[in-house]
Amino acid sequence: MNQPMPDITHQRCHNHRRREAVARCPACGRFFCRECITEHEDQVLCAACLRSLAVPTGKPSDRLGGLLRLGHFLLGILILYILFYYFAQILLALPSDFHEGTLWQTGWWKGS
Ligand SMILES: [Zn+2]
């Protein structure tokens, strides 16, 4: 067996000895075929490295956090809406003489 020089074009996939490698994993330095290499956040990684990378801080918690943030956001809007609604109701329920109230009749800002 006369193996060619370690050139990318003649490299074989680490998992599939018969397949030609198309990329090299920067994490482990091994060569992989198109099927074994994955693009992850603009980084090319092999499946094994991608797995080990994804273990500590998984995506599900991120998604959950986003959902929680969205929920808080919607809840905030709802609370604001309810507050404004009740504020309007209180204003409407107030006796009308309050609306024609004493404030502008006293004219404290005019100094009279
Ligand atoms: Zn790798």
Ligand SMILES: [Zn+2]
């Ligand atoms: Zn492969």
